[in-house]
Amino acid sequence: MILLTGGAGYIGSHMLCELLEANHDVIILDNLSNSSVEAVKRVESLTNKHCTFIEGDIRDRQLLDDIFSQHSIDSVLHFAGLKAVGESAEKPLMYFENNITGSLVLLEAMKAANVKKIVFSSSATVYGDPEQLPITEDCPTSMPTNPYGYTKLAVEQMMMQLVQSDPAWSVAALRYFNPVGAHSSGMIGEDPQGVPNNLLPYIAQVSVGRRDKLSVYGNDYDTHDGTGVRDYIHVVDLAKGHLRALDYIADKTGYFVWNLGTGNGFSVLDMVKAFENASGKKIPYQVVDRREGDIAACFADPKKAAVELGWTTQKNIDDMMEDTWRWQSQNPQGYGN
Numbered sequence: 063m064i065l066l067t068g069g070a071g072y073i074g075s076h077m078l079c080e081l082l083e084a085n086h087d088v089i090i091l092d093n094l095s096n097s098s099v100e101a102v103k104r105v106e107s108l109t110n111k112h113c114t115f116i117e118g119d120i121r122d123r124q125l126l127d128d129i130f131s132q133h134s135i136d137s138v139l140h141f142a143g144l145k146a147v148g149e150s151a152e153k154p155l156m157y158f159e160n161n162i163t164g165s166l167v168l169l170e171a172m173k174a175a176n177v178k179k180i181v182f183s184s185s186a187t188v189y190g191d192p193e194q195l196p197i198t199e200d201c202p203t204s205m206p207t208n209p210y211g212y213t214k215l216a217v218e219q220m221m222m223q224l225v226q227s228d229p230a231w232s233v234a235a236l237r238y239f240n241p242v243g244a245h246s247s248g249m250i251g252e253d254p255q256g257v258p259n260n261l262l263p264y265i266a267q268v269s270v271g272r273r274d275k276l277s278v279y280g281n282d283y284d285t286h287d288g289t290g291v292r293d294y295i296h297v298v299d300l301a302k303g304h305l306r307a308l309d310y311i312a313d314k315t316g317y318f319v320w321n322l323g324t325g326n327g328f329s330v331l332d333m334v335k336a337f338e339n340a341s342g343k344k345i346p347y348q349v350v351d352r353r354e355g356d357i358a359a360c361f362a363d364p365k366k367a368a369v370e371l372g373w374t375t376q377k378n379i380d381d382m383m384e385d386t387w388r389w390q391s392q393n394p395q396g397y398g399n
């Protein structure tokens with residue numbers, strides 16, 4: 063059985079879908095601080111399979127002890143966490159408490175239950191402003207410019223030292239680039255609360271009239287059209303990467319890091335055009351100042367995951383846009399419908 067923390071969230075719900083389709087038994091622990099249980103119900107109806115859902119917090123040690131004693135858990139997929147970069151700059155202690163303390167409590171409970179396999183949702187943000195492109199896993203990490211990024215680096219480093227202290231652990235840190243898209247059914251997708259921080263959810267909300275226009279944060283970067291370039295990865299490809307990582311660590315111990323990206327970079331304006339093509343909707347935009355903390359370009363070298371995990375992305379930019387459009391047009395208010 064797999065414990066999936068944060069399984070009601072955007073990436074977690076797509077992960078749940080892949081896990082259930084691969085016939086895994088899954089128990090979700092999510093406090094619903096940024097998600098809806100509706101996502102879990104929809105995955106169950108999509109797959110015609112069931113999981114156990116527990117509404118609760120990864121910082122609740124007693125609850126974790128109960129979960130580990132009542133279920134025979136082999137590995138943990140750890141997605142639970144807060145992820146808004148801007149909010150983290152305003153409330154750093156909340157981010158440290160939730161993401162770092164939460165992960166620490168989880169690791170302590172795992173140790174007590176002798177469950178020593180974990181796949182962790184890390185982020186390309188740990189590379190900071192990259193020294194080289196594409197980014198390989200041996201590029202140096204750097205002190206992130208925001209507290210959210212710091213929590214990812216801190217948890218990675220905690221787990222690395224844990225493995226050094228006890229070689230029975232098996233830890234995979236997956237560094238995601240920019241996850242986008244939705245399940246091809248249109249039944250689950252990204253449903254940010256309030257004003258979206260990320261590019262594609264913002265574009266998608268403009269397309270259904272929830273926002274007037276997109277603000278493009280700067281067009282004077284050193285990129286092909288001056289706007290920021292990122293490595294957007296389809297959330298279903300991303301989830302499949304976790305299944306491969308889970309398989310990989312099943313019979314190995316140690317600390318492993320893999321980039322999960324496509325290796326391709328798209329600019330903000332490329333994204334606008336691709337979304338317009340997929341949706342037939344015009345996306346009005348206005349160029350504004352750069353957003354503080356943004357970098358010009360960031361994209362992965364995904365070779366290590368290809369060689370070691372046998373994983374490569376299958377979905378292209380048009381799939382990402384078509385699936386986002388299907389989800390957003392079928393669920394203009396997200397799960398609030």
Ligand code: NAD
Nearest residue numbers: 068071072073092093094095096097119120142143183185
């Ligand atoms: P999300 O907010 O949709 O999902 C996170 C889930 O964790 C939510 O369902 C939330 O309710 C739950 N949660 C938060 N704190 C919790 C706690 N203390 N106890 C129990 N549940 C808690 O975000 P997502 O986009 O699905 O991201 C999943 C993971 O991937 C996060 O760790 C995030 O930092 C990481 N990540 C996301 C991105 C991205 O761009 N979406 C990129 C890199 C890494």
Ligand code: WQD
Nearest residue numbers: 147185187240259260261264277278279290291292330356
């Ligand atoms: C993408 C591009 C913006 C919004 C963030 C986190 C990172 C990771 C993924 C979790 C940039 C531009 C955006 C808008 C815009 N999350 N943009 N107008 O900043 O690459 O990464 O999410 O780990 O840690 O920092 O993603 O989607 O916010 O921005 O012009 O309204 O779109 O400047 O070039 P980012 P993003």
